[in-house]
Amino acid sequence: MSAVAAPQANGYNFAYLDEQTKRMIRRAILKGIAIPGYQVPFSSREMPMPYGWGTGGVQVTAAIIGPDDVLKVIDQGSDDTTNAVSIRKFFAKTAGVATTTETRDATIIQTRHRIPERQLTEKQTIVFQVPIPEPLRFLEPRETETRKLHALADYGLMHVKLYEDISRHGHIATTYDYPVEVADRYVMNPSPTPKFDNPKMHMSPALQLFGAGREKRIYAVPPFTKVRSLDFEDHPFEVQRFDKPCALCAATNVYLDEVVLDDRGGRMFVCSDSDYCEERRADGHRGELSGEAPGLHAIGGAS
Amino acid sequence: MSALAITAGFADPVIEAQAHFHALMNALARPGSVQPFPAALDAPAPLTRELAAVALTLADHEATLWLDETLAASKAVVDYLRFHTGARLVANPSDAAFALVADVAAMPTLASFAQGTDEYPDRSTTIVIAVETLAAGGDLELIGPGIEDRTRFDLSPRPAGLAVQLAANRAKFPRGVDLVFVGARQVAALPRTTLVSEV
Numbered sequence: 001m002s003a004v005a006a007p008q009a010n011g012y013n014f015a016y017l018d019e020q021t022k023r024m025i026r027r028a029i030l031k032g033i034a035i036p037g038y039q040v041p042f043s044s045r046e047m048p049m050p051y052g053w054g055t056g057g058v059q060v061t062a063a064i065i066g067p068d069d070v071l072k073v074i075d076q077g078s079d080d081t082t083n084a085v086s087i088r089k090f091f092a093k094t095a096g097v098a099t100t101t102e103t104r105d106a107t108i109i110q111t112r113h114r115i116p117e118r119q120l121t122e123k124q125t126i127v128f129q130v131p132i133p134e135p136l137r138f139l140e141p142r143e144t145e146t147r148k149l150h151a152l153a154d155y156g157l158m159h160v161k162l163y164e165d166i167s168r169h170g171h172i173a174t175t176y177d178y179p180v181e182v183a184d185r186y187v188m189n190p191s192p193t194p195k196f197d198n199p200k201m202h203m204s205p206a207l208q209l210f211g212a213g214r215e216k217r218i219y220a221v222p223p224f225t226k227v228r229s230l231d232f233e234d235h236p237f238e239v240q241r242f243d244k245p246c247a248l249c250a251a252t253n254v255y256l257d258e259v260v261l262d263d264r265g266g267r268m269f270v271c272s273d274s275d276y277c278e279e280r281r282a283d284g285h286r287g288e289l290s291g292e293a294p295g296l297h298a299i300g301g302a303s
Numbered sequence: 304m305s306a307l308a309i310t311a312g313f314a315d316p317v318i319e320a321q322a323h324f325h326a327l328m329n330a331l332a333r334p335g336s337v338q339p340f341p342a343a344l345d346a347p348a349p350l351t352r353e354l355a356a357v358a359l360t361l362a363d364h365e366a367t368l369w370l371d372e373t374l375a376a377s378k379a380v381v382d383y384l385r386f387h388t389g390a391r392l393v394a395n396p397s398d399a400a401f402a403l404v405a406d407v408a409a410m411p412t413l414a415s416f417a418q419g420t421d422e423y424p425d426r427s428t429t430i431v432i433a434v435e436t437l438a439a440g441g442d443l444e445l446i447g448p449g450i451e452d453r454t455r456f457d458l459s460p461r462p463a464g465l466a467v468q469l470a471a472n473r474a475k476f477p478r479g480v481d482l483v484f485v486g487a488r489q490v491a492a493l494p495r496t497t498l499v500s501e502v
Binding site: 013014019020022023024026027028029030031032033034035036038040041063064065066067147148150151152183185186203205207220221222223224225226 | 316317318320321322324325327328329331332333360361362363365366400420421422423424425427429447448449450451476477481494495496
């Protein structure tokens with residue numbers, strides 16, 4: 001599907017939010033960019049969807065989007081899931097903007113828990129939906145204390161947590177929402193993306209914005225900014241590895257979803273990034289199951 | 304009626320505010336890059352059209368404005384900003400969310416503006432400075448987030464001792480001020496993260 005423009009519905013301000021709210025969010029975004037990884041408090045609004053469905057990301061997208069933007073929304077890498085479809089329709093209706101599922105055509109990509117496999121460009125902005133922005137929250141529940149820890153750049157607690165992982169499991173067992181240090185200063189939650197995607201945040205040409213609606217925080221990583229996953233010299237950071245290529249497009253070095261095929265233990269692994277997989281199949285790449293199971297990718301995307 | 308004497312703001316406030324914000328966001332995200340800034344509006348002198356466009360895009364009753372002496376002395380400018388933004392005008396630069404500077408030569412030091420706190424470094428002033436020219440290349444070398452390797456930047460006229468003041472500002476990180484330069488329908492920015500040296 002290439003970019004499709006929709007007529008804007010009557011009765012809404014452009015992109016739903018009122019102008020005063022947009023200004024408030026825009027000021028927070030500018031401060032977030034100036035202080036990479038620092039969580040800027042903002043007065044998050046109620047949106048016509050429940051908290052936990054991406055209200056933070058939606059508010060950030062609504063504040064930055066313009067009539068010429070092309071929006072892509074993904075949920076766990078897929079353009080086809082309820083959350084992604086609803087948010088895409090929301091902006092098509094309230095802003096009349098063009099939407100797309102193709103990563104290369106998008107100027108704004110709103111995402112829940114994946115970064116597209118295709119390298120992002122300087123022309124693109126990626127907006128992350130964040131449930132818990134505070135990396136130290138489960139280690140120190142008091143906001144007054146976590147603020148102090150960030151102010152002092154005291155991240156010892158986090159290193160103890162990762163060390164406890166090693167002493168218990170023999171390796172760092174954190175696989176998603178893996179903490180990163182941004183621009184040699186703030187420790188930040190990259191939202192619950194698999195740690196597979198952490199290296200893509202490092203020196204990314206695209207601007208990365210993060211919105212947490214329920215927790216009322218906005219933060220940012222400017223383009224070409226150092227993003228280091230926390231680790232130890234003797235236990236360096238590693239991403240997940242997969243034994244097999246994608247069963248549909250034979251891609252390697254991509255993040256795969258497991259799809260159960262039957263009730264006898266049959267399963268397949270397919271690209272989590274549905275657009276990347278479709279593009280590869282259109283280019284003639286074939287995985288081991290692509291011939292026999294033409295409809296299966298849609299099922300995989302909905303998991 | 305005096306209200307009739309107030310110059311008009313944006314013709315299409317929703318779309319124009321978004322376009323100007325987009326330019327400001329890109330300018331701060333890519334320090335030293337010069338972004339087009341349409342500023343298609345009339346502003347009462349000595350307020351430049353670019354300064355007016357920044358104020359109308361970002362200031363409101365929740366974000367205070369500080370005006371330099373040149374701007375604050377003009378009733379037309381004060382009335383225009385009060386009417387279009389509703390922002391509270393503050394006399395002390397350390398109370399300002401945004402500072403508008405029309406006369407670079409008479410600008411107070413960066414340290415006299417709000418610096419934020421270690422716990423809330425976002426409670427700092429964004430200083431918007433009207434200049435005549437902005438250009439890539441030049442004798443200011445920039446390094447930091449938003450810049451792939453290093454880049455060169457030039458602006459004129461400059462605040463006194465800019466490089467020295469910026470080094471002191473950078474040393475306070477995460478506290479400090481962010482600078483936005485506007486002029487000739489262009490915008491560029493130096494956020495507090497950027498290391499600036501004269502070469």
